[in-house]
Amino acid sequence: MSFNDPIAELLTKIRNAKNAQHRFVDLSCSKMKVKILELLKAHGFIEHFLVDEPQHRLRVFLKYTKERGSVIRDLQRVSKIGCRRYLGYQEIPRVFNGMGISILSTSRGIVDGDTARNLKVGGEILCTVW
Numbered sequence: 001m002s003f004n005d006p007i008a009e010l011l012t013k014i015r016n017a018k019n020a021q022h023r024f025v026d027l028s029c030s031k032m033k034v035k036i037l038e039l040l041k042a043h044g045f046i047e048h049f050l051v052d053e054p055q056h057r058l059r060v061f062l063k064y065t066k067e068r069g070s071v072i073r074d075l076q077r078v079s080k081i082g083c084r085r086y087l088g089y090q091e092i093p094r095v096f097n098g099m100g101i102s103i104l105s106t107s108r109g110i111v112d113g114d115t116a117r118n119l120k121v122g123g124e125i126l127c128t129v130w
Contacts, residue, residue, distance in 0.1 A: 004081060006030055007126055010037075011075040014046075018062055018070045027058040034058070035110040036103055036126070043101050043112065045072050045129055078102075078125045088122040100130025 010033050017025035027033065029051060037049045037060060047061040063071040079085040087104070092113045095102050102113035106123030116123065 005077075006033060007036070008077045008080070011077055011127055014060060014062070014072070015075050018072055021064070021068060021070070022062065024059050024061045027060065029056045029058045032110065039101065039103055039110070039112050040129065043129075073130050076128050078127055084124055086122065086124050089117050089120045091122070092117055092125070093128070095128045096130045100128060102128045
């Protein structure tokens, strides 16, 4: 099944797998999804992910605590297909006082909110994760 919004598809599939306490989730692959997953891995929200080039698939391994609680509390898509949201670097929100991250698409690529603030670049806010 194909979707019009690949980022919303990524977030929804991760959210559904987290709620069902699955170990991993399979997704279609794109460069933007890989960059978002690299940010989630760097900030400790997922264990790791595998890229299967011949089949054009991604396998994302979710991270859980010892009590089998998910590390990811929630994922929200901010800028949508019908209503894009662009921010300057001063307007980038801090998600739960630094406990979460905001992911932006900027002229320097896809970066998290802190990096965008340090680089002093704004852009389209894609999603927030905490």
